[in-house]
Amino acid sequence: MRKLIVMIYTTFLLCATFSLTSTIYSKTACIPVGNIYYVDQKHPLANDSNPGTEDLPWLTIQKAANMLEAGDTVFIKEGVYNERVIPKNSGREGAYISYVAYPGDTVIINGKNITLPSDWGGLIEISDKSYIKILGLKIKNAGPYENDAGILVYRSNHIIIEGNYIYNTTSSGIGVWESSHVVIKNNEVELACNDGEQECITIATTSNFEVKYNHVHHGGAGTLGGEGIDAKDGSSNGKVFGNVVHDLNRLGIYV
Secondary structure, eight states, X not given: XXXXXXXHHTOEXXXXXXXXXXXXXXXXXXXXXSOEEEEOTTSTTOOTTSOOOSSSOBSOHHHHHHXXXXXXXXXXXXXXXXXXXXXXXXXXXXXXXXXXXXXXXXXXXXXXXXXXXXXXXXXXXXXXXXXXXXXXXXXXXXXSSTTEEEEEEESOEEEEEESOEEEEESSOSEEEESOEEEEEESOEEESOSSSOSSOSEEEESOEEXXXXXXXXXXXXXXXXXXXXXXXXXXXXXXXXXXXXXXXOSSOSEEO
């Protein structure tokens, strides 16, 4: 009876399909209810002292991360942004804070020459926050320590990570820890766990989550970690479905 109770509590709906999925975020994923701001490093007048309008945009994404409040959206325009991004504020129910690649633009957050914390860190790091969306970005080169991730979500809730491309991370491409109500959808994760711990997409000690329609492939060496998608450490009430996982040195889907 004890085993039956534990199994019911930690039941997951797991399935996989073998059709490629798009990494384009849904058009309905970001409908602003607050202010709209812009980051555009290529604009000749871009400056973090600006008001963040399209004509007078901010220069860095972190400036937006410091300023956005519940319901606000920042559209990030074409460019390679060599910075770490840590949101300062939370949204609220019905008023997410949204970080969105400007439609049609390629927005790269590049961690080259950025040293993340040696114990735990993400190139985009959402810690103790709620109601945040990350949509349509490219995140590359997160490291160098064995638990450094591309996108790290820690002790947070109501987080949506959709339509992003994450490449070359020492640890997880996307790692979620001690959180709840998290959706990871339509992302592409390549060369994750290169060559650190954890998994390409990690869900740990997290409840009420969905990991769906992601493409996870061509991971790192797999010396310390590197499974494709993992739900572990007492995670519960989650669904993992519709994902394509291939060309890894360890398991594809791991519970």
